[in-house]
Amino acid sequence: MMRRYAIYLSLALAALSSCGKEPSGTVSAFTDTPIRIMAGAKEASKALLDGTDAMDHVGTKTTIYDYLSDFEGTIKVDGAPEATYTTSDEFKYFSDVISYPDREGAWTYDSGNSYRWTRTGTHTFFGWMTADGSSSLTTQGVFGTTSFDESTRVLTLPAATMDPGSAQYDFLYSESKSVEAAQAGNAPVPLQYKHLFSALKIQVQNASTSTFVVTGVSSAFIYNTKSASIDFTDGSVSYSGSTASNIIPAISTTTMAPNDSFYLWGDDFKLMWPQLPGEIAAAKLIVSYYMPDDPSSTYDVAIPLNKVRVGGHLLTETGLEAGKKYTFILQFKDSSIDLDIQVLDWYYTEYVWSFENTSVAANPDAPYDGVFWLFHEDGTTVSKDVDRKLTMNNSQEVLKGSFYIASPYQGRWQISIFPMDAAQYFVIEPNSGDITREMFDEPDPHKRGYIEFNIRANPEVAAPISPQTAHFNVSVYFGNEWHDANSEFNRKDFRLVRNP
Numbered sequence: 001m002m003r004r005y006a007i008y009l010s011l012a013l014a015a016l017s018s019c020g021k022e023p024s025g026t027v028s029a030f031t032d033t034p035i036r037i038m039a040g041a042k043e044a045s046k047a048l049l050d051g052t053d054a055m056d057h058v059g060t061k062t063t064i065y066d067y068l069s070d071f072e073g074t075i076k077v078d079g080a081p082e083a084t085y086t087t088s089d090e091f092k093y094f095s096d097v098i099s100y101p102d103r104e105g106a107w108t109y110d111s112g113n114s115y116r117w118t119r120t121g122t123h124t125f126f127g128w129m130t131a132d133g134s135s136s137l138t139t140q141g142v143f144g145t146t147s148f149d150e151s152t153r154v155l156t157l158p159a160a161t162m163d164p165g166s167a168q169y170d171f172l173y174s175e176s177k178s179v180e181a182a183q184a185g186n187a188p189v190p191l192q193y194k195h196l197f198s199a200l201k202i203q204v205q206n207a208s209t210s211t212f213v214v215t216g217v218s219s220a221f222i223y224n225t226k227s228a229s230i231d232f233t234d235g236s237v238s239y240s241g242s243t244a245s246n247i248i249p250a251i252s253t254t255t256m257a258p259n260d261s262f263y264l265w266g267d268d269f270k271l272m273w274p275q276l277p278g279e280i281a282a283a284k285l286i287v288s289y290y291m292p293d294d295p296s297s298t299y300d301v302a303i304p305l306n307k308v309r310v311g312g313h314l315l316t317e318t319g320l321e322a323g324k325k326y327t328f329i330l331q332f333k334d335s336s337i338d339l340d341i342q343v344l345d346w347y348y349t350e351y352v353w354s355f356e357n358t359s360v361a362a363n364p365d366a367p368y369d370g371v372f373w374l375f376h377e378d379g380t381t382v383s384k385d386v387d388r389k390l391t392m393n394n395s396q397e398v399l400k401g402s403f404y405i406a407s408p409y410q411g412r413w414q415i416s417i418f419p420m421d422a423a424q425y426f427v428i429e430p431n432s433g434d435i436t437r438e439m440f441d442e443p444d445p446h447k448r449g450y451i452e453f454n455i456r457a458n459p460e461v462a463a464p465i466s467p468q469t470a471h472f473n474v475s476v477y478f479g480n481e482w483h484d485a486n487s488e489f490n491r492k493d494f495r496l497v498r499n500p
Contacts, residue, residue, distance in 0.1 A: 057133030
């Protein structure tokens with residue numbers, strides 16, 4: 001009898017000891033593999049302040065969210081009671097702050113938690129930077145309190161003013177990246193981040209034969225106070241609360257002799273809110289100046305941005321986009337003040353063009369004092385009038401040109417003649433090429449990037465019965481599009497004239 005009671009007691013103890021464990025034969029919803037995150041700035045320098053191409057600075061932090069979908073079963077996740085889900089449900093698996101770990105590898109969770117991959121389902125990760133280790137600036141300190149709606153996955157930044165005097169906090173937000181749990185493996189999840197702002201640099205050049213005294217550069221109807229909303233379901237960004245004002249602070253009076261130039265803000269890019277195409281319609285830059293011999297007569301010249309083209313498109317078609325850097329070049333000429341805008345990706349190779357005359361010693365009295373030269377086959381300099389007109393008098397004449405190109409290091413240069421009706425009478429040899437080999441494989445540093453070309457009469461086209469005038473231009477292919485060279489000879493096209 002005592003033995004029977006002992007058996008019953010053993011069975012009861014066994015039943016009690018099984019509480020809190022997975023039932024026999026049940027597989028846990030979690031694996032033993034931790035979820036790790038790698039954060040990086042997409043195709044970009046993370047910060048204007050240090051110019052590096054990564055976010056790896058001690059003190060850099062970013063908020064991370066992980067939403068789980070296509071999961072079926074019962075699971076308890078961080079901060080929520082145990083619940084049962086079907087494959088049609090999507091719910092927050094976790095949210096945390098991660099920090100750069102002061103070494104290569106995955107970032108560390110500030111909470112100290114170790115989140116594990118589930119066996120099934122799809123994890124969708126996204127986040128935004130909350131502290132910049134390179135500048136010690138924080139999102140909270142620069143923008144104030146942000147709000148995130150976990151149901152709609154929309155992050156809202158309150159209205160903030162961005163101008164050259166503002167804290168240069170390069171706010172970054174990530175793309176949304178989905179990973180199937182069954183295929184996750186052991187590698188960290190690479191989260192790529194994008195830039196919320198665009199950036200601006202302004203240069204003033206004197207390409208005229210006169211001296212000017214510049215007293216100010218200002219802007220009108222540039223929107224520098226905005227708020228932003230980022231929708232992580234589709235990656236879209238919207239802006240609201242726009243306020244237009246002058247984003248350019250007053251500059252000290254600067255005297256500019258011919259060929260002088262200066263940058264506002266010391267050749268630095270400064271963060272600015274992106275400008276939507278519709279906002280460009282009324283935007284202007286205003287240049288104030290006077291002539292040294294008449295200081296009492298100050299002129300204000302307004303240059304509308306809606307008349308400016310970038311990469312073949314009007315700014316009213318593209319706006320000033322986030323994640324791109326823009327250089328505004330205000331250029332004084334003898335007959336006008338022009339605005340040229342160059343656009344660059346956030347990470348780019350500087351277009352440092354270096355053009356040198358190859359026969360300076362042989363032609364010390366050459367009539368042209370610029371940085372680009374054309375000369376006859378026999379070495380004598382081609383004569384040019386003030387409008388840079390090159391006249392080819394017979395079909396046997398060959399015009400030779402040469403220059404040094406210092407950058408980009410992976411691009412193609414192109415020399416073109418247009419329009420076609422007149423261009424058919426000329427041949428350029430060669431008219432384009434890849435300069436990578438010349439830049440790096442050439443042992444003689446004086447020959448690296450050296451470009452030589454010929455212009456001659458087209459032997460396959462009969463001589464014209466009247467003078468034919470074409471335009472001559474140099475450009476470079478980089479960043480998936482052609483750009484005009486920022487050079488002396490490209491400020492105005494050369495004209496080629498083929499005589500009968």
